[in-house]
Amino acid sequence: MSTHVVPNVTCLGCGLLCDDVAIALEHGRIGGMAPHCDRGRAWFGDGQVPAKILVKDATVSFDAALAEAIALLRPAEGRALVVLGPGLSTGAVRAGIAIADRLRATVDTATSAGAGEAILAGQRRGRATSTLGEVKNRADLVLFWGADPTATHPRFLERLVAVAGSHVTGERTVVSVRIGDAGGPTSPTLELDEAQEASALAVLRGLVLGRLPAATPEHAALADLAARLASARYVAIVGPGEGRDARSSALRAEGLIALAQALNRPTRCTLISLREGGNRNGIESALSWQAGYPFAVSYATGVPRYDPGERGLHELWRTDAALLLGDWRALDDTALAALAEVPTVVVGPRASDAPFAPAVAIDTGVAGIHEGGVAYRLDDVPLPLTPVVDGARTAAMTITALAEALGPRGAGA
Amino acid sequence: MSRGTRLRIRGGTVHDPANGVDGAVQDICIEDGRIVASLPDDAPALDARGMIVMAGGVDIHSHIASSSCNHARRLLPEERVPEPAPPGIAGGRSGSMASVPSTFTTGYRYAGLGYTTVFDAAVAPIMARHTHHEMDDTPCIDAGFFTLMGNDEYLLRLVDQGERGRAKDYMAWLLGSVGGYAVKIVNPGGVEAWKTPQRNLTGLDEALGSSKVTPRAILETLADAANGLGLPHPVHIHCNNLGLPGNAKTTLESMQALEGRRAHFTHLQFHCYGEGGGWKSAARDLIAHVNAHPETSVDVGQVMFGPAVSITADGPVGFLLHGTSGKKWVNIDVELETGCGIGPLMYKDKAAVAALQWAIGLELFLLADDPWRVVLSTDHPNGASFMAYPQVIELLMSRARRDEALAQVNQKLLAGSALLDGLGREFTLNEIAIITRAGPARLLGLRHKGHLGVGADADVTIYGSDAHLAQMFSSPRYVFKRGELVVEEGHLRHAPAGRRLYLRPGFDDAVLPGVKRHFDQWGTVQFDHIGVRDLPGAPLEVG
Numbered sequence A: 001m002s003t004h005v006v007p008n009v010t011c012l013g014c015g016l017l018c019d020d021v022a023i024a025l026e027h028g029r030i031g032g033m034a035p036h037c038d039r040g041r042a043w044f045g046d047g048q049v050p051a052k053i054l055v056k057d058a059t060v061s062f063d064a065a066l067a068e069a070i071a072l073l074r075p076a077e078g079r080a081l082v083v084l085g086p087g088l089s090t091g092a093v094r095a096g097i098a099i100a101d102r103l104r105a106t107v108d109t110a111t112s113a114g115a116g117e118a119i120l121a122g123q124r125r126g127r128a129t130s131t132l133g134e135v136k137n138r139a140d141l142v143l144f145w146g147a148d149p150t151a152t153h154p155r156f157l158e159r160l161v162a163v164a165g166s167h168v169t170g171e172r173t174v175v176s177v178r179i180g181d182a183g184g185p186t187s188p189t190l191e192l193d194e195a196q197e198a199s200a201l202a203v204l205r206g207l208v209l210g211r212l213p214a215a216t217p218e219h220a221a222l223a224d225l226a227a228r229l230a231s232a233r234y235v236a237i238v239g240p241g242e243g244r245d246a247r248s249s250a251l252r253a254e255g256l257i258a259l260a261q262a263l264n265r266p267t268r269c270t271l272i273s274l275r276e277g278g279n280r281n282g283i284e285s286a287l288s289w290q291a292g293y294p295f296a297v298s299y300a301t302g303v304p305r306y307d308p309g310e311r312g313l314h315e316l317w318r319t320d321a322a323l324l325l326g327d328w329r330a331l332d333d334t335a336l337a338a339l340a341e342v343p344t345v346v347v348g349p350r351a352s353d354a355p356f357a358p359a360v361a362i363d364t365g366v367a368g369i370h371e372g373g374v375a376y377r378l379d380d381v382p383l384p385l386t387p388v389v390d391g392a393r394t395a396a397m398t399i400t401a402l403a404e405a406l407g408p409r410g411a412g413a
Numbered sequence B: 001m002s003r004g005t006r007l008r009i010r011g012g013t014v015h016d017p018a019n020g021v022d023g024a025v026q027d028i029c030i031e032d033g034r035i036v037a038s039l040p041d042d043a044p045a046l047d048a049r050g051m052i053v054m055a056g057g058v059d060i061h062s063h064i065a066s067s068s069c070n071h072a073r074r075l076l077p078e079e080r081v082p083e084p085a086p087p088g089i090a091g092g093r094s095g096s097m098a099s100v101p102s103t104f105t106t107g108y109r110y111a112g113l114g115y116t117t118v119f120d121a122a123v124a125p126i127m128a129r130h131t132h133h134e135m136d137d138t139p140c141i142d143a144g145f146f147t148l149m150g151n152d153e154y155l156l157r158l159v160d161q162g163e164r165g166r167a168k169d170y171m172a173w174l175l176g177s178v179g180g181y182a183v184k185i186v187n188p189g190g191v192e193a194w195k196t197p198q199r200n201l202t203g204l205d206e207a208l209g210s211s212k213v214t215p216r217a218i219l220e221t222l223a224d225a226a227n228g229l230g231l232p233h234p235v236h237i238h239c240n241n242l243g244l245p246g247n248a249k250t251t252l253e254s255m256q257a258l259e260g261r262r263a264h265f266t267h268l269q270f271h272c273y274g275e276g277g278g279w280k281s282a283a284r285d286l287i288a289h290v291n292a293h294p295e296t297s298v299d300v301g302q303v304m305f306g307p308a309v310s311i312t313a314d315g316p317v318g319f320l321l322h323g324t325s326g327k328k329w330v331n332i333d334v335e336l337e338t339g340c341g342i343g344p345l346m347y348k349d350k351a352a353v354a355a356l357q358w359a360i361g362l363e364l365f366l367l368a369d370d371p372w373r374v375v376l377s378t379d380h381p382n383g384a385s386f387m388a389y390p391q392v393i394e395l396l397m398s399r400a401r402r403d404e405a406l407a408q409v410n411q412k413l414l415a416g417s418a419l420l421d422g423l424g425r426e427f428t429l430n431e432i433a434i435i436t437r438a439g440p441a442r443l444l445g446l447r448h449k450g451h452l453g454v455g456a457d458a459d460v461t462i463y464g465s466d467a468h469l470a471q472m473f474s475s476p477r478y479v480f481k482r483g484e485l486v487v488e489e490g491h492l493r494h495a496p497a498g499r500r501l502y503l504r505p506g507f508d509d510a511v512l513p514g515v516k517r518h519f520d521q522w523g524t525v526q527f528d529h530i531g532v533r534d535l536p537g538a539p540l541e542v543g
Helices: A037-043 A062-076 A091-102 A112-125 A130-140 A156-161 A194-208 A217-231 A246-263 A281-291 A331-341 A397-408 B067-075 B103-112 B124-137 B153-161 B164-178 B191-194 B215-228 B246-257 B283-292 B315-325 B352-367 B386-397 B399-408 B430-445 B470-474 B509-522
Strands: A003-009 A021-026 A029-034 A052-053 A080-084 A108-109 A126-130 A140-147 A173-180 A189-193 A234-240 A268-274 A322-324 A344-347 A360-362 A374-378 A382-385 B004-017 B021-031 B034-036 B043-049 B052-054 B059-061 B081-082 B095-097 B114-122 B142-148 B183-188 B236-238 B263-265 B294-298 B306-312 B327-331 B341-347 B460-465 B478-481 B484-488
Touching: A021 A268, A021 B183, A029 A037, A062 A091, A062 A322, A062 A344, A062 A360, A062 A397, A080 A091, A080 B315, A091 A108, A091 A281, A091 A322, A091 A374, A091 A397, A091 B124, A108 A112, A108 A281, A112 A126, A112 A246, A112 A281, A112 B067, A126 A130, A126 A246, A126 A268, A130 A234, A130 A268, A130 B509, A140 A217, A173 A217, A189 A194, A189 A217, A194 A217, A194 A246, A194 B052, A194 B164, A217 A322, A217 B263, A217 B294, A234 B052, A246 A268, A281 A374, A281 B067, A281 B103, A322 B478, A344 A397, A360 A397, A382 B124, B004 B430, B004 B460, B021 B095, B021 B430, B052 B059, B052 B430, B059 B386, B059 B430, B067 B341, B095 B103, B103 B114, B103 B386, B103 B478, B103 B484, B114 B124, B114 B183, B124 B142, B124 B164, B142 B164, B153 B164, B153 B215, B153 B509, B164 B215, B164 B306, B164 B509, B183 B191, B183 B215, B191 B315, B246 B283, B283 B294, B283 B352, B306 B315, B315 B327, B315 B341, B352 B386, B386 B399, B386 B430, B386 B470
Parallel strands: A080 A108, A080 A322, A126 B327, A140 A173, A140 A234, A173 A189, A234 A268, A322 A344, A344 A360, B004 B043, B004 B052, B059 B114, B114 B142, B142 B183, B183 B236, B236 B263, B263 B294
Antiparallel strands: A003 A021, A021 A029, A052 A360, A374 A382, B004 B021, B021 B034, B052 B460, B081 B095, B306 B341, B327 B341, B460 B478, B478 B484
């Protein structure tokens, strides 16, 4: 075994999907990455993943595990749940959705609880956004709204802000607004309580559109910010991508979208949501093109129905069996506890380590570490993945094998 | 029937205008997915007596498989209607029908109309990988896409520097790298301006910022490059000022700028509004130019009444429509190249502008001297769904149906419309075959498509003869895709994967170091990741 470097690897450690990463392999293990990034380093680890195939904690053959999975899933047709988690290539996701369609299952994303409200806000209002290159090349003012990518998306500033932009003349202005405990990467220009956030966004929008007088003393700080935004050539608003409770997430998301759209009257503006990694956007994208909806899809009646109010992981009482594809570690404790109550097949990285005693666990590699394919950046740009460590069973092939073993619709229990 | 087998389609009434066949009763023979001259007498046969036989439909301009389409799907969950998997199809998939159907549904529905080849008209280079994914999940049709280049920053720099040779090589590299089929120009220079305080370019000689780049320079450079490369389809142009009153002046100037060069002007109806204030038709002026210039071709972009969705790379148009409608709106600026605007639309027959748009489309068809160069599109889903094609065909074939519809629409802006002057033309079945398959295939340079001559792909659509024309074209009796039976008596029987239609034109790789420097400096995607690898099949020949 030798030491060598694999260049231009795409990292799924966060939603940026930096695709310029060099991975150093030492005796078959990942020994380092350049440029260094804490999130990325944690994502790649040493590249070693378990390779177990378990049925009720007993090691079995791959074929035996598939047979057991089929025995559990087929009778659950119409009452099955498929959960799509991170760590899958888009090809694996496509195969997973095909299984959900075949099983007339409810299919949801592992992260819909955190991301769903922002998606729904986008469905109510639309979006004003861009790919990341427009932040880099055009944004002369970057507003971080309750979001600090330093910890969550460590190379955001290096790649997109602290770098020359092809259309940015002079200094780029960076402004941070702190919301509660969530600050930005610079000293806050404005500090707001969480309870003030929605109204502040509404005021900013009113000021930008000239529907509120700028001279009101109570709005002085917001008026100053609105004036700076409106006088920039191209504004990038960077906000959180996921998290918090549903009501505040919805209000924030809708307020940010409305502000970004309004800013496109006096100037240009893009809103960037700092989504997490692992190909979350790819899952939503594939669900959208195959079913028409980005999450919370029920095939129970034989056709895709959008039911964002009753998401799969909240509706396990309807479920006779569950199929979790991807990395279970993205699920919250409530979801993990719920999965312990139903027979669950897990196919994905570290499936055998799942804490809820899956009925069937098939370990696979991780997309972008052990298998290739395509994953989506937080701005929905699809990027190729490079497998850097050999040997792990690929999720895409495993899920495809499961789909084929299930057979076509009506294959029976 | 599966590939590798034979079939004689016996005794149908054949409309194959590319081969000079206009309603002759004859057999069509299929072997190994191709049309052949003859088969042994004992070959399996399909009795098509009394039926109409044409090549499979070819859609030259649609929006079916792109990141923009996917954003449109996500934006409008409220309009989606669930659609079950077709019964009896192994691996058949459910989906949802809407202005932008889900992918599997798109393939099934196109096949159900007798269409077997479709091009997505606007794909940003860094989003090409997404389009290939969607096309992988769109069965039954051969598919390709046009690559957006009319606002490509590197290309605009070359235009500014007058580097036409390098522009040609760069375009060839980009087209081949992403697996595209043709060069698309959307609002030349205007989308780049949208990202700056300039916000748009409205005149053909208006400069982009302080550069020498003008819409005219972009059109000339890219048209010459595409023709110089010998691409099977010339530049596919969405002109400046789409949807604005008086825009026909810009459209005509754009056509005049490219006189003597092959060029295709798309969804002409949306660029066909006369000068002099207010809304009026300029169909006579524009179609007169098209009629007189054999190097020029168009698709119409027919509007039909009902819901639609604006999906455009023309960012400023999306903003304009949002401002007009007040409805929800998506804008996406795509780095180094293009933009994207999406929003719901509603064309009402009682709305004056919508009625004018509907009428202009029909005028363009009916005033065209040469249907080979004025072909059918609705700019799906912008003017209407592709599902409206049978209704458009009926309007073209039946003056009575057209007059009946005309009487129902708002007449306010129709003064001067050729329709009101009593345009009596009724398209023949052969002319329908031209504008729906033979013409688009010829304009696209697809030598094996759009006709039923020996060697052609055995993409065949058989209609039952029916006086109700819309019904006849809505529900073919049989559709064959490369010899496989896909539709039988209106039911989907088989859903084969389609073929990917893409090119890999040659170029001087001396251009690449400069291109790489550009992407390395200003891109956010590694240069080596621009190209899409592992495409299915092989590229089509160029030249």
